[in-house]
Amino acid sequence: xxxxxxxxxxxxxxxxxxxxxxxxxxxxxxxxxxxxxxxxxxxxxxxxxxxxxxxxxxxxxxxxxxxxxxxxxxxxxxxxxxxxxxxxxxxxxxxxxxxxxxxxxxxxxxxxxxxxxxxxxxxxxxxxxxxxxxxxxxxxxxxxxxxxxxxxxxxxxxxxxxxxxxxxxxxxxxxxxxxxxxxxxxxxxxxxxxxxxxxxxxxxxxxxxxxxxxxxxxxxxxxxxxxxxxxxxxxxxxxxxxxxxxxxxxxxxxxxxxxxxxxxxxxxxxxxxxxxxxxxxxxxxxxxxxxxxxxxxxxx
Ligand code: PLP
Numbered sequence: 001x002x003x004x005x006x007x008x009x010x011x012x013x014x015x016x017x018x019x020x021x022x023x024x025x026x027x028x029x030x031x032x033x034x035x036x037x038x039x040x041x042x043x044x045x046x047x048x049x050x051x052x053x054x055x056x057x058x059x060x061x062x063x064x065x066x067x068x069x070x071x072x073x074x075x076x077x078x079x080x081x082x083x084x085x086x087x088x089x090x091x092x093x094x095x096x097x098x099x100x101x102x103x104x105x106x107x108x109x110x111x112x113x114x115x116x117x118x119x120x121x122x123x124x125x126x127x128x129x130x131x132x133x134x135x136x137x138x139x140x141x142x143x144x145x146x147x148x149x150x151x152x153x154x155x156x157x158x159x160x161x162x163x164x165x166x167x168x169x170x171x172x173x174x175x176x177x178x179x180x181x182x183x184x185x186x187x188x189x190x191x192x193x194x195x196x197x198x199x200x201x202x203x204x205x206x207x208x209x210x211x212x213x214x215x216x217x218x219x220x221x222x223x224x225x226x227x228x229x230x231x232x233x234x235x236x237x238x239x240x241x242x243x244x245x246x247x248x249x250x251x252x253x254x255x256x257x258x259x260x261x262x263x264x265x266x267x268x269x270x271x272x273x274x275x276x277x278x279x280x281x282x283x284x285x286x287x288x289x290x291x292x293x294x295x296x297x298x299x300x
Contacts, residue, residue, distance in 0.1 A: 004081040005115035006074045011081055017115060024108060025094025029154045032056035033092035036075065036214075037119060037251050041085050042295040044251075044288075046072065048214045056151040057093055061105075064093040064112035071114070076299045078116035086119040088252070122188050122252040127172065131259025131266075131274065132248065134186075135171035136237055137162030140179035144209050149185070152211055159187035170263060173248075183235045184209045189250035190216040193235055193243035194277045200228070201277045204239070207232040215249035215285075222284045228277070243267070245275030247282075255282040 005017030025031035034053040036046050050068055057064055064071070071091055079087050091114040099107040123132045139158040147155050162174035175186040183191055183206050190213040195202045203223050205216060223230050240246060244267050246258035257278045258266055266275070274282070288294050 001117065002082060002084065003115060003117035004078045005113065006078055007113050008111075011077060014115065014117065017113070019094065019111070019113070020097060022097045023094050023111065024096065024098070024105070025092075025111070025154075028095070030060075030095040030105070031092055031154055032060050032062060032152055033090055033154070034152055035088060035090045035251050038079050038084065038087040038089060038116075038298055039119075039286075039289045042289065042297050043075070043089070045214050045218070045294055046075070046296050048217070049251075052152065052212075052214070053091055053093075056153075059148065059151045062093045062095065062110045064091075065110060066112045071112075074114045075116070078114055079298045080300055082116045084116060084118060087116045088118065088120040089116045090114065120252050122248060122250045123172065123256050128253065128256055131257040132173060133171045133260040133263070134246065134248075134258045135162075135166035135169050135174050136240075136262055137165050137174040137176050139165075139176055141176040141184035141209060143178075149209055149211050156187065163187060171260075177237055178209050181237055182206065182209070183237055183240055185211060186248065188252050189213070189248040189256070190219075191235070191240070192216075192219060192247050192249065193240050194245035194247070194275060195243060197244065197276050198228075198280070201244075202229045202231065203277070204231045204233065204235050204243075206235050208234075213249055213251075215251055215254060218285060218288065219247075219249045219255055219281055222281050222288075223277075226280070226284075245278050247278045254285040257282070 001014045003014040007017050034049045036049040075089050094111045096108040096111045139161050142155050166174040176184050178184050192205045220230050246266050248256040257274045
């Protein structure tokens with residue numbers, strides 16, 4: 001596998017990147033992480049990812065033991081050593097192991113790791129061209145009162161069970177609800193519903209119970225710059241079904257069109273896979289990858 005990892009202060013091949021089975025990151029999902037991408041040799045919104053990683057670590061009382069500048073350097077170096085132009089770059093911090101015989105998290109030494117591997121898509125470019133078949137899954141997204149979704153976390157059993165359900169029902173990925181009829185998020189993405197079309201579309205995306213995605217923020221900023229209305233509020237599943245367009249936002253592919261919801265075509269996509277709002281945002285999203293305000297070249 002092409003890639004490079006950073007574990008225990010050393011850069012190693014992906015096959016050598018291993019942790020102890022006694023690390024609570026593995027035993028209890030007691031960890032946080034963040035993922036940035038590199039596109040054509042440049043990181044996109046890297047500072048936003050570093051900010052969110054720092055906030056997640058603080059909220060979980062995890063200390064990566066590595067400065068922000070060192071984290072940035074490690075990410076650059078992983079991509080450089082892997083020789084990748086388009087990459088998925090993850091940094092993570094696990095709780096580590098407690099003192100022998102103890103269950104006190106304060107005795108753990110937290111561990112910082114990172115890796116760069118070839119770009120990972122939520123939906124590959126071919127799937128993106130025809131739009132994704134999204135299923136509303138039965139599991140509820142883990143309650144925000146249990147695990148704060150703004151902290152990027154590995155509590156994914158709800159998503160994984162949802163994915164199995166989606167595949168069984170002929171879909172390609174899944175969106176979960178909060179259990180009271182409101183849309184939450186999916187495995188690796190936020191969700192937007194669009195009502196109406198240019199010049200005056202209205203976009204709605206869930207305000208709470210979700211990770212505040214960097215791509216979600218980008219989509220909101222791009223829409224507002226276009227003069228479009230964006231509402232961050234509770235989004236009912238029934239409302240999602242009536243949307244003219246539905247799209248997903250993710251570091252794993254940017255703005256991704258949904259063509260079907262529970263097997264039913266999305267109303268406003270017309271003859272093509274995309275509605276006009278999704279199409280404009282998708283084009284603009286990739287155009288921002290040439291904008292020096294958002295990108296940082298990989299140090300070769
Ligand atoms: N929601 C969840 C649960 C995620 O895991 C992710 C990304 O992995 C997102 C949303 C999208 O966040 P971002 O746009 O920062 O990739």
